Structure formats: structure tokens, C-alpha cells
Amino acid sequence: MAIRKKSNKNPPVLSHEFIVQNHADIVSCMAMIFLLGLMFEFTAKAAVIFVTLQYNVTIPATDVQSAETISLYHYGIKDLATIFFYMLVAIIIHAIIQEYTVKSKLLHILQHINNNELSFQKINRKMHFSKTKHSKFNESGQLSAFYLFSCVWGTSILVSENYISDPTSLWRDYPHTLIPFQMKFFYILQLAYWFHAFPELYFQKTKKEDIFRQIVYIGLYLFHIAGAYLLKLTHLGLVLLVLHYFVEFLFHISRLFYFSDERYQKGFSLWAVLFVLARLLTLILSVLTFGFGLARAEDQQLNFSTGNFNILAVRISVLASICMAQAFMMWKFINFQLRRWREHSSSQPQSVKKKFVTAKGKTSRKERENGINGTVTSNGADSPRSRKDKSS
Template sequence: MAIRKKSNKNPPVLSHEFVVQNHADIVSCVAMVFLLGLMFEITAKAAVIFVTLQYNVTIPATEEQSAETVSLYYYGFKDLATIFFYVLVAIIVHAIIQEYVLDKINRKMHFSKTKHSKFNESGQLSVFYFFSCVWGASILVSENYVSDPTSLWKDYPHTLIPFQMKFFYISQLAYWFHAFPELYFQKTKKEDIPRQLVYIGLYLFHIAGAYILNLTHLGLVLLVLHYFVEFLFHISRLFYFSDEKYQKGFSVWAVLFVLGRLLTLILSVLTVGFGLARAENQVLDFSTGNFNVLGFRIGVLASICATQAFMMWKFINFQLRRWREHSSSQPPSQKKKFVAAKGKPSKKERENGVNGTQLREKTPPPPPIQEAFLLKGQELFFLLLDLQ
């Protein structure tokens, strides 16, 4: 499906502006070449490597499964071709969401340039996180990983995985690889590129690591947990852009973010530090995909702990920055001003005597009922100032 962006200007063909404005059309044509290749016998063998999953193995089904045979998959170099094709698909889907959803909302809300870029980022990521979280949770339920936590490390290495599991990992790698050209297509600011590269690199490092080291079960659980927390943050930011008084979502996200980091560390230590450490087969064997040795376990735990510590450090800095901004935006207490002004005598009081003693002596004291009302009124005034 080609995406056409309306523009009054017609930039030169193959120029920078032409590629940016028509990148979805260009990528759609490239993806169509692979799909058309499936229709001809000469090119079908090459095109099928890009479009469908490779390295499938058919094994007899167990007694619990209704089918006679089950198709499982392992990984190999041909997966790079499949990832490339789905990178093209991710770029096309990204353009569809941007033009038909986010751009229409931006035109109605009239955001500033800063809010415009952040709104687009949160809009794209919230859709991806929600879809991935639901998809990953359905795999966890269908494969009984939730009901049996020992499946995270039992029967390691997990070299053979079902179709949905492999397709999930291929899609995840394709999405985060597509984020690199999107930095160019979306005209990302130079000062924002280092931050984008860091978190894109962290996602690719951990997802590819879980996929190559046959830790797909643990990786799936941690991804679903992380994506749920990130989805809550970005959806809260979208609501905040529509109403700046909205803060409840960020409060819930802050609590779940800390709990998510804690659960990630617990599951990682439980799986790698205890489950795999007690496994019988602890011999490095590349042919069988067994990486369960001491150095492997230390490296995995070190990378996970370092990433969680980095995320917590960024989270603490973010909360401190918000606290400073909130404190600086608060006006000085009007209650203190009122008390200070009350302590200074007015010009009329100074003329009548020191601190207006003569004036107060000439003024008759109020009746008891009026005095009670005045006291109550002062208490209510100070209470309203405190609430402000």
C-alpha cells in the first residue's frame, strides 16, 4: 500500500526532501518486488527466504497435543533476510500510523515543535508496545510459561521454538532496526540522536542476545514486563499533552517502573543464577546451542544488572528534574506575604501612634459573636492559602 503525503512543493527527484516525503512509497515498491517474486517459479526460492520464516523442523507431537506433528524453528543466517523484509514492513506501518492518525491529531491540537516530536514518538511507541505486549502475553499463556515458571530454565538450550515465538523475535528485531532509518525520515534533531541511538542499541543488544543465546523464554517474559511499563508511560504522556493537569498516569508509572526493575532482576537471577547454575549439562557446545557455562552466566547477569541500573539512574534524574521544575514554577507563599504585611503598620496607623495603639484604643472591641466570625474567617483564609 503506497502512502502519498500531500505537499504543495515538488522537490527534485532523489533529493533529500523527495526521499523524506516519499520514503513510504519507495519502501512499498521494494517490498512489492519480494511479494511479486513469490508468483514466479524462477524467483520464488529466493523470495521465500525474505518473506517466510526459515529453519523449520517437523517433530512428532506429544500426547498433550492434538496434531500428529509439530513444526518448530531454530535460527540461522537466513533470518537476516527475513528481518530485512520486515524492516520494510515496519517502515510502511510507521508511515500509515503517522499520516492517518498522528498527523490528523497534531493538526487539531496545534502542538508546538517540541510537543509535536514528543507526541509523534509516544504515539508510535504506544501502538508498538501495546501490540507487542498483547502478542507476547498470548504466547506466554498458549505455551504455559506462566503456569510453569521452571520452563524459563528447564530443558535449556531452547534451540527449537514454535512459530509464534520465532515470528515475535523476528518482528522485534525488525522494528528496532527500522528505527535507524526513521531517524533520517523523521528529521530527528541532532541533539536527540545520541539518546535515540542508546536506547535503540540497548533493545537490539538484549533481544538479539536472548535470541542467539537460546534464552527466548526468559527474554519473552522480560520483554512483556518491560513493554507494559513503557506503554503506560507513553500513553500517560499522550493524555498529558491533551490535558497538562493530568498526572495520575505518571504516578502509577513511577511505581510500576521501580517494581518492573525489581521483578526483572529477580527473574534474571532466579533463571540464570539458580536454574541454569544447577543444570546437569554445563559444557560449551556451539553445535547444540548450549552456552551454559560460568562466564556466560556472569556476562548475562552483568549486562542485565548494568542495564537496570542505568535505567534507574535515568529514572531518578527524570524525577529530580520534574521536582525542580515543579518547585520553581510554584509562586512564593502568599501566607508569608500576608503575615509580613500585617506586621508593618500603615501610614494612618503611624500617624495615630506607634503600631496604631491609639487607633485601636479609640475603636470599640467587637461583640463576642462578631469576634468569633472574624476568627473563623481568618482560619478559612489561611487554609485556602495553604491549599494553593
């Protein structure tokens, strides 16, 4: 159970502030109800649906030429209960990371602060975090932890199932109705994590102007992950998720270092190159899977009982969805880079002028208050932009 910070104010029970301050404890109690249900026989059958994976199929040893039986899984309506339980777990872990790892440990490491008793408020004042920058720092902290965990776990599945050494496994033997335990658990946790992001908009007091952008961002993840899971495209979905998550992890970890030192730009340069390469590789793998592999399959009839969705209309729809998502991300990326370039270009003449004035010893009082040698520090930046100087 997550321990919340002590507050001098005690908001009324079940009020807005009470729920926000104690949401991790409330959700922890809800999760404990399901775990306690496993201890009693008359509730175990219902509780096990929430805690463990459902729809397992045991394959005898004679079928797989092995000395041990293998348990594989498919999906069904009971998966919604499992997703709900692990959504509660994701909310708890999110609160723990935010309260202890992001706010205390990461700031402690990035700034090399050796005083273990230094409070977060003192660290925040030392870092000169604005409210917007503080929110972005928390976001990057928990997302970088999630992306790193998902990348390592997803890569281990790819290696163990030989998907990397054999690219034809992306479409061979489609539909991939039966999947191993690790594969199904991976998708369940991915869906649970992105579903948990909706209540987090309330718990984190997201600004009204940012809610729509966040909903679109979360919805795109849920749409593509659920689509890969329901359409039996788990192999391709896993490869594309690991590829995308790695690039996103690099961006958020670079942004964390940027918050500690705004001169840090190397991570963003590497991210920009890998971002473009990831988009191209995603399109190549998608076109190969739908335009080459599945298009040449013998069985191309829609069959819900066997889970075969390999028909022309579905292939075109899925491929178009992937292409539109990549185009949308590239459009956002290009706009971001153009904005950076404009701000860098507009700040250069002012920087040269201020340095010239400083060299003559005519630095104004306002410049001395805002920075050193006439350079204004940017406290509200949430991206690797060049710092803009304030003109009088």
C-alpha cells in the first residue's frame, strides 16, 4: 500500500481533495479485496477471474514432441476482469513511482545531491521547477520506467519465441489463436496500463486544455494494442510495440536529463534519428506482413470461430490505420523540430546583442536578476528548446 505525504489539512471524507490525496490507498484496498477473495472457497472462483489469466488450453506432450505439457492461451470476455484488476495495480505502482522514485530518487541522482534528508520541496526550489515543468518531469519519470520495463520484457519474449531470428513468424501460421503465457500476460498488462491512464487524468489534476490531447494519446495506444490482440496479430504487435517503446524511452530519459541540465542535447539528437528510423521500419514490417505474408496465405476467409480475420478489407484497414498513426507522429515530430529551429534562430541575434552589451559592462539590473551574463534561464521548458532571452 502506498504511503501518502502527510498534510496539515484534512479534507472531508469522499471529497474531491480527499480522493485525489488518498487515491493510492483507496485503490490498494480495492485490490486487497480481490486477493483476500482467493483465501475463501466460496469467493475463490470469482476472485481468480480477476487475478489470474483465463482461457488456458493444455497441449499434451505427444502433440508437441516434448516431455512436458504446454499451456497456451486464447482470449475471451473474462479478460476484461483481469485487465480491471491489473489496472488497479498500475494505479498503485504509478503513485509509488511518482511519490518516491521520480520526486526523490531521480532528482537526487540527476543533481548529485548528497544530503539524504533534503526534502522534495527544497529540491524543487533548487531546480527552479515551474508547475508545468514539474508535471512534465513526473510524466517522463513514470513513462520512462514503464517503457523500459516493457522493452526488456517484450525483447525477452521475442528472443525466447525466436521471432527475431525468423521474421516470417510475424505472419506464418496465422491466425495466432493460441499464445504462450508470457505473451498474453504482456498484452493484458499493456491494456491495463493504458486504461489506468484515464483515471490518472483525474488523480493528477490534468488541466482542462490538456485533457483532449491526453485522451487522443491514450486512445491511440489502446486502439492499436487491442486491435493486435483481438485480430490475432500478437506477433506483429509485439515487435512494433518494442520498437516504438524503445524510442519513447530514449526521449523521456533524455528529457529527464535535460531538466537537470538544459545544456544537455545529445540524447534528443539521437532520439530524432531513431524516431525517423523507427517510423520507416514500422511501415516496412507492416507492408511485408499484410502485403506479402498474409496476402499469400491459403485461407483468406473470414471465420470468427477460428479467429481468422485475413481478408482484404481487414488487411487494408489495419495497414491504413498503422500508416495514419505513423504519419500523425511524423507530422507532430516535424512541427516540433520546426518550432525548435524558429526559436533557436530568433534567439541568436538577441544573444549576440546581450553578450556585446555585457562585454562593455552595461548589464542592466533586470539581466543580472534573471541570469548570468545576460542569459535568461528557462524554467518552464518541457522540451529541448533553446532558451529565449527576455527583451526589455
